[in-house]
Amino acid sequence: MKKYVILVALLFSGILFAQVGKPKLEIVGQQVKAVYYFEDGKIQQEGFFKNGKLEGTWTSYDTNGNKQSIGNYENGTKTGKWFFWNGNNLSEVDFSNSRIASVKTWKQDSLVNRD
Numbered sequence: 001m002k003k004y005v006i007l008v009a010l011l012f013s014g015i016l017f018a019q020v021g022k023p024k025l026e027i028v029g030q031q032v033k034a035v036y037y038f039e040d041g042k043i044q045q046e047g048f049f050k051n052g053k054l055e056g057t058w059t060s061y062d063t064n065g066n067k068q069s070i071g072n073y074e075n076g077t078k079t080g081k082w083f084f085w086n087g088n089n090l091s092e093v094d095f096s097n098s099r100i101a102s103v104k105t106w107k108q109d110s111l112v113n114r115d
Contacts, residue, residue, distance in 0.1 A: 038063055
């Protein structure tokens with residue numbers, strides 16, 4: 001299962017740079033908010049850049065608008081707890097310096113809250 005979560009994390013990272021269209025960019029204080037869209041106009045992912053590096057909370061959605069993942073960057077580095085939803089499974093991945101430190105997976109529907 002850990003290999004699956006690693007693959008999902010790597011794919012999420014790669015999605016940031018493999019966008020078909022240009023993102024909508026908006027200056028928010030000292031950061032730039034970026035929103036990427038699917039071809040149908042629904043939000044694919046959103047987050048912030050600071051000094052050209054990923055910063056703060058990034059959220060990824062599927063084509064139905066359901067959260068697929070949410071996590072934080074500090075100065076371009078994945079940090080802290082990230083959450084990945086896959087059907088009725090929720091994986092909690094702890095990152096340290098963009099490396100996976102631990103993985104926990106839950107399979108109960110009551111624990112898979114995307115709000």
